[in-house]
Amino acid sequence: MIDYESYxxxxxxxxxxxxxxxxxxxxxxIEGVVSLGVGEPDFDxxxxxxxxxxxxxxxxxxxxxxxxxxxxxxxxICAYQKRKFNLDYQEDQVxxxxxxxxxxxxxxxxxxxxGDEVILxxxxxxxxxxxxxxxxxxTKYIELKEENGFKLTPEMLEAALTDRTKILLLNYPNxxxxxxxxxxxxxxxxxxxxxxxxxxxxxxxxxELCYDEHxxxxxxxDDIKDQVIVISGFSKAYAMTGWxxxxxxxxPTFIKAMNKVHQFVIMCANTMAQYAGIEALKNGDEGIExxxxxxLARRNYLVEGLNRLGLKTFMPRGxxxxxxxxxxxxxxSKQFCELLLSEEKCACxxxxxxxxxxxxxxxxxxxxxxxxxxxGLSRIESFLKKLDDGKVKV
Amino acid sequence: MEEKLLQLIEKQAxxxxxxxxxxxxxxxxxxxxxxSELERKRVICGYHTLxxxxxxxxxxxxxxxxxxxxxxxxYGYDRVAARIARYPEVDxxxxxxxxxxxxxxxxxxxxxxxxxxxxxxxxxxEGVTGTSTLFVLKKYxxxxxxxxxxxxxxxxxVVTP
Ligand SMILES: Cc1ncc(COP(=O)(O)O)c(C=O)c1O
Numbered sequence: 001m002i003d004y005e006s007y008x009x010x011x012x013x014x015x016x017x018x019x020x021x022x023x024x025x026x027x028x029x030i031e032g033v034v035s036l037g038v039g040e041p042d043f044d045x046x047x048x049x050x051x052x053x054x055x056x057x058x059x060x061x062x063x064x065x066x067x068x069x070x071x072x073x074x075x076x077i078c079a080y081q082k083r084k085f086n087l088d089y090q091e092d093q094v095x096x097x098x099x100x101x102x103x104x105x106x107x108x109x110x111x112x113x114x115g116d117e118v119i120l121x122x123x124x125x126x127x128x129x130x131x132x133x134x135x136x137x138x139t140k141y142i143e144l145k146e147e148n149g150f151k152l153t154p155e156m157l158e159a160a161l162t163d164r165t166k167i168l169l170l171n172y173p174n175x176x177x178x179x180x181x182x183x184x185x186x187x188x189x190x191x192x193x194x195x196x197x198x199x200x201x202x203x204x205x206x207x208e209l210c211y212d213e214h215x216x217x218x219x220x221x222d223d224i225k226d227q228v229i230v231i232s233g234f235s236k237a238y239a240m241t242g243w244x245x246x247x248x249x250x251x252p253t254f255i256k257a258m259n260k261v262h263q264f265v266i267m268c269a270n271t272m273a274q275y276a277g278i279e280a281l282k283n284g285d286e287g288i289e290x291x292x293x294x295x296l297a298r299r300n301y302l303v304e305g306l307n308r309l310g311l312k313t314f315m316p317r318g319x320x321x322x323x324x325x326x327x328x329x330x331x332x333s334k335q336f337c338e339l340l341l342s343e344e345k346c347a348c349x350x351x352x353x354x355x356x357x358x359x360x361x362x363x364x365x366x367x368x369x370x371x372x373x374x375x376g377l378s379r380i381e382s383f384l385k386k387l388d389d390g391k392v393k394v
Numbered sequence: 395m396e397e398k399l400l401q402l403i404e405k406q407a408x409x410x411x412x413x414x415x416x417x418x419x420x421x422x423x424x425x426x427x428x429x430s431e432l433e434r435k436r437v438i439c440g441y442h443t444l445x446x447x448x449x450x451x452x453x454x455x456x457x458x459x460x461x462x463x464x465x466x467x468x469y470g471y472d473r474v475a476a477r478i479a480r481y482p483e484v485d486x487x488x489x490x491x492x493x494x495x496x497x498x499x500x501x502x503x504x505x506x507x508x509x510x511x512x513x514x515x516x517x518x519x520e521g522v523t524g525t526s527t528l529f530v531l532k533k534y535x536x537x538x539x540x541x542x543x544x545x546x547x548x549x550x551x552v553v554t555p
Contacts, residue, residue, distance in 0.1 A: 024553040037553035044545065126555045175555075297402060297417040304416040347552055370406075370413060 011133055018126050019353030023337065027347040036364045036376045037347040039175060041239035041320070043294075045276075046287040049238060052279030053272045061271050067263040068255070069096025069247070070274045076281040077247055085207065085217050087230075089249050095259050096269045096277075100205045100246040102262070103231035104131045107201045107248065110257040111167060112137040118167040118201075119160045121152045122355030123323070125175045125203065129355075132169075140165070143357035146314050146325065150179030154188045161196060168198045170218065173206040176354045176363035177323045178299075178316020183216040190221045200228045205246070206319040208237035208288050211296045213317070219249065226251040236319075237288055238280045243273040295320050298366040298373060305377040306364070309384055320367045323351065327360040329387055331394065337362055339392055344379035395420060399428060400437070405538075407441040446541045448533065455529065456485075456501045457508045459516060460494035462524040471495060474521035483511050494526070505529060 005013065027033055044050075068074065074094040081087040097103045104127050112118070114136035120128055121142045129139045142160050144150040152170065168189075172181045193200055200218055207215040219228040233246025246269075248258060268274075299316065306313040306324050313324040326336045333350035340346050349365075351358030366373060386392045398418055403409060411429075415422045432438040447454045463474050471489055478498060479487050486499035498516070502508040509527065517525050533541050 018555070020553060020555050024551065027552045033552055035552040038550060039554045040550065042550065293398070293401065297398070300419050301413065301417040304419070349553060370409065370417060374413065 011136075015130050015133060020126055020349055023347070023349060023353065026338065027341055030341065030345055033341070033345045033347050034372065034376050034379055035347040036366075036368060036373070037349050038365050038367055039321075040241040040367060041236060041291065042367045042369070043239040043291050045238065045240050045243070046280070046284060048283055048287075049240070049276045049280045053243075053276035056272045056275035061275055063271060065268045065271050065274055067268055068094065068259050069269055070271075070278070073274050073278050073281075074247075076278050077249075080281045081232075081249065085215060085220065087217055087219055087249070092252050093249055093255055095248040095250075095255050095262060096274060097233070097246045097248060097262065098266055098269050099235060099244045100203060100231045100233040101127060101244075102266065103233070103246050103248045104128060104201075104203065105134070106258040106261055107167075107229050107231065107254075108132050108135040108137060109261050110254065111135075111199060115164060116166040117162060117164040118169055119157065119165060119198075120169045120355075121156075123150070123174075123176050123351060123358035123361070124169075124355055125171055126353065128169055128171075137167075138164070141355060141357070143355075144177070144179070146177075146323075146361075149314065149317075150174060150177040150323075151181050151185050152189065154192055157189055157192055161192075165196065166199060167201055168193065169201045169203070171203040171205075173209055173215070173316075173318020175206065175319055176321050176349070176351065176358065176361075177314070178319045178321045179314075180210060180213070180317040181216070181218075182213060183220075186216060186218045186221065189218075190224055193224050193227060198227065200224070201231065202228055203231045205231065205233050205236050207232065209292060209295060209320060210318045211292070211299060215318075229254055234277055234280060238284055239291065240273075240276070240280070243270070243276060245269055245273040245277050295366065298368070298370060301370055302364065302366045302373050302377070305373070306380075309377070309381050311380075311384075320365055322364050322366065323358075323361050324364065325361055329384070331387075333359055333362055335394055339387075339394070340380065340383050343386060343392060344383045346376055346379040346383070395424075396428060396432065396437075399425070400432070403438075403441075407443075444537055444539055446533065446536075448541075453503050454501055455503070455505055455508055456499060456533075457512075457530060458528045459498045459500055459512055460526045460528070461496040461498060461516065461522055463495040463521050464523055466521065471521075474519065477519050477521070478516065481511070481515060483508075483515075494524075 073096060074091040077094050078089045081089055108131045112135040117138045117140050118132045119140050121144050132139045140160050142156050202218050204217055219225050219230050230249040234240040302322055303313050303315055311324040313322055316322055333352045337348055337350040349363040351361030411422050411425050414425045465471050466473060483500050484498055485501055488497050490497055500508055512525055512527050
């Protein structure tokens with residue numbers, strides 16, 4: 001018998017399966033699940049955006065675009081970044097990608113040589129370490145602390161540096177913790193980044209979803225701007241996950257290198273989606289704000305609800321996740337989530353799916369209506385009661 | 395806080411006071427007080443349910459009536475409007491710019507009912523100089539809600555990164 005496994009690229013073979021994937025398979029088998037487990041908005045893509053894509057199709061916009069994306073879209077991206085976050089980029093510093101996901105991959109591939117190290121604060125989004133591994137890089141994890149609001153401190157960063165460190169990967173507002181970093185927080189990191197010539201890959205896909213202060217990009221520090229590769233996209237801000245549209249902002253040298261990979265692997269991002277993106281950036285500000293306000297009310301509702309249930313919950317300042325600590329239950333993250341699923345048919349994501357630093361936490365998404373959150377909370381409540389009464393077999 | 399409260403309950407009147415308190419980070423007393431105050435000022439004018447009667451067995455027809463009218467010295471259109479608005483058959487009444495002065499939404503059991511009401515009541519009101527009745531054939535959207543929503547939102551996966 002042929003051992004097909006032996007044909008596989010060893011890095012691919014050895015990639016750990018995503019903890020989220022495993023949990024999805026579990027949850028998917030159960031009928032009537034109340035899910036608080038998704039990482040995508042529940043809102044419909046605003047109609048004017050959808051209409052722009054339909055119009056693009058009607059007008060026959062069905063061809064490839066230039067590799068880095070439509071010039072008009074890149075111009076709108078620059079205008080948008082300037083308007084919203086005061087970042088100065090020119091069209092040749094923009095690469096339109098198939099979601100932020102492609103951006104993560106391109107940044108790693110274009111920069112990493114085998115053995116190069118990437119500093120990754122965790123808990124973190126699940127795609128980073130695989131992207132690093134596939135590029136031959138080595139991930140150096142930093143465990144962030146809830147006490148610090150899941151921020152990266154200069155001490156932590158310095159302690160993780162070696163002479164092979166090339167990239168610092170940041171994701172604020174953060175999936176899964178909802179943590180953010182303010183301008184003052186970043187200012188402490190900037191001298192270190194400058195001194196050691198680190199490249200910062202900053203995943204800013206949740207930039208629009210900040211609730212307590214305006215978003216600050218680390219690329220807004222002139223001293224290190226050209227050392228920053230910004231990853232952003234339309235999925236979260238505009239409720240456009242299925243469109244697969246994102247972009248990279250960086251120094252032209254980096255953009256050229258990433259575009260080299262992009263042109264052969266992808267060719268160009270979906271053409272209709274690019275036209276929709278132009279419309280979203282031109283006329284979407286009001287729609288974004290409406291969604292942000294909805295998330296804000298949901299966040300408050302959920303955090304208050306969880307705290308009342310006795311699950312100590314850090315008040316997240318961005319994204320659409322809360323990350324309550326479940327250590328008081330004596331269960332591991334996996335046990336908690338699996339039992340919550342089997343006992344109460346409620347799905348959350350175990351924190352350890354986002355790295356070891358997530359152990360003892362669960363990720364609950366509030367990309368749900370308040371009615372759905374209420375139902376979820378009541379299931380969690382009855383689960384905690386069962387636990388207290390010793391009615392749950394671990 | 396008032397504006398945020400109004401935005402929340404405009405789309406969903408059934409939130410409990412405690413839900414609203416949690417969502418707005420306010421005390422329940424504060425929410426109650428604010429709501430009473432808004433009711434008193436008639437910023438909140440009611441907590442209605444959006445019913446699509448077409449889906450029930452109840453007989454109901456609706457019409458939009460354009461009304462022409464002449465203004466009165468000192469009162470403008472307000473007194474005519476008050477006379478029109480008194481009738482329970484009148485669901486909605488707006489003063490408009492353009493070729494007719496008012497538009498009225500009227501409902502009744504049958505088309506005859508509505509026609510009778512327009513002919514024998516609305517048209518005879520002092521200050522009303524003409525009417526034109528447009529019967530509603532089908533309703534698609536009301537108060538921001540699609541009455542038939544055939545979009546499929548079940549597609550979202552249960553757990554995603
Ligand atoms: C932190 C983070 N980055 C990137 C992505 C990928 O987004 P997309 O590829 O849809 O732009 C996600 C999606 O969940 C995310 O949470």
